Structures are given as C-alpha cells and as structure tokens.
Amino acid sequence: MKLLVIIPAYNEAASIAAVIADVRAALPEADIAVVNDGSADATAAVARAAGPDAVIDLPVNLGIGGAVQTGYLYAARGGYELAVQIDADGQHDPRELAHILQPLCEGRADCCIGSRFLQRTGYRAPWNRRLGIWFFTWMIRWMTGKRFTDPTSGFRAVNRPIIELFARDYPEDYPEVEAIMLLERRGLRVCEASVVMRGRQAGRSSITPLKSLYYMLKVTLALCITRFRDVSAVR
C-alpha cells in the first residue's frame, strides 16, 4: 500500500529532523512529505537536510488547516492509498504509527485517530486542555452518538476516499474536531486507537488563553454548522 506521512511544520526547526528520522526508522517503506507553513526559522532547510521525499514550502503562512490540506492534495495527486498526519513537534511517537494504521489496513475503518485517553497511558494534559477535550467529546457524542476520547488529536490516518475528500474540503484553522464531524456526517467510519504521546520535544504551543477562547467558540460554531450542513454541498 502506497503510504504518505504528512508532517505540517511551523517554526519547528529544533525538532523536525528528529521526527523525520523517527518516521523513517518506524516506516521505511513510507513516503514523507513535510509541509513548511511559511516558517520564519530554518525549518525548511533543516527538513531538507533530513531527506524526506518532499518538502512543500508554502510561500505564506496558511495556518494548520491549509498546511495539512496541502499534504492531502499532494497525496491525492500522487496516488497514495493511505495518508497519516503527524505533528512536527515530536509529540507524536512515530513508533505508534502502526497502531493507527492497523484498522485501515484491515479495512475496519476509513479514518483512525490516535488517542491519548482511550487507555491509561500516563499522559496528563493540563486541566484547561482536558476541559476543552472533554467538552468536544461531549458535543460530538451529543450530535453523532459516538464517543471520541481525544477529538483534538492531530495524529490520524486516513484512506483514499478521505484523502480525496480532504483535498477538496478541509477546515481552515483548528481543523481536528471539525474534521471528525465532517467525516461522521458523510457516513465514513472513524475510529480511535490508543497511543502514547510524549510532551513536545521543542518549541512552544501556539495556544494562548485568548486563542483558546477563540478556539472553543470557533470550533463549537463549526461543529453546529457542519452538523446541519447538507452533506452533498461542497464549499
């Protein structure tokens, strides 16, 4: 199966090389595409030196949604059957990739999300982060009846139909939760697999208190709208 690992990176020069090396070691047969989202630091140069199959340099910063979608566009045009997205900050351990790929390889799911909370993994998120995750878990459960323990996780694998869907239609900013709803609305099978996550290896989270408030409001609105949007309508 032709597999692409998408690594969106914004100012992650300190950790990107290690992530690429780890992915290479964990999945030697996979292709790696780094999407550099207009970083101000040396992310692009460091990534290139690490030798992935492609470094896609966005000329301006698009935000995580636009960057990830570029990866899916690349996957769609390259004829990849599976795609995985993984954070460039080292939070996601590439050795866990096999776990989130397994349900797809077995044909049990169309999308599999790596969850920190499905089983006790010793990972402790800060309380405010946990509160947000709990809120979205509750909201998705209320709207779809399905329980996702880690809806904000950006560690996920998808198959060909979803690659094509995401290449056309992917939320702009803070896309993770909204994407689940998008898939659920189209009747695609989304599941979770338990993964161990590390703390970020370098750099800082982009989320500030004011941004979290915007995050909550924006994602809540987007969830409601996606819930009631005609699924055949393409934006």
Place this chain on the structure above:
Amino acid sequence: MNVYLAAAVFSLSFVFVSIELIRRQKLQEQYALLWLTLGVLMTAFSLFPHLLQWLSQAIRVYYAPSLLFAVGLLFSLLFILHLTIVISKLQRRLTRLVQEVALLEAHRAEERSGP
C-alpha cells in the same frame, strides 16, 4: 445655499464618482451595484424631500429624518456583510492558490534532483 441643494450636489457627485470608478475598472460591477443603488436613493431623497416625508408617514415613522438614519444604517450593515462574504471567498481562493504554488515548486525541485 440650503441643505437640500448641498445634499443633491453631494449625491449626484457620489453617483458620478461611482460610475467613474467602474469606468476606470477600479470597481467591479458586482460591488458597484450596491453603491449605485445607494447613490440613486440619496439623490432621489435630496431632490424630492417630500418623498421622505410621504414615505415615513406611510410606514408611521413620526420623525422623518430618523427613517433616513435607519435606511443608512441598514445599508451599511448590508454592505459590510457583503464585504465579509467577498473576503471569505477571496480567502478560500488565496489558500488554494498558495497551495498550488507550493506544490508546483515542490514538483519542480523533485524534477531537478531526479533524472
């Protein structure tokens, strides 16, 4: 010079400027349509003040000028809404354009390093 005359002169020049902007292609017709409508309305009201009087009486507005404010405010809101719709559309197009440029560039780099 009374206020009606001043208003008429202002409104007419407003319409004139709008048309001129379209002619010089500084303003696309689809956006100009709203401006022209506003200009024509303003001209009509300033040339025929009784129109406003009559209209406000017809819809039971006791102080005629307040109708003017209400219409102006509504029009401004409408225009801002229109602009945010346009911006959203542009944003989507820009995102796709940036993505395409980046993919093309990556493709070119691949070909250079390849055979």
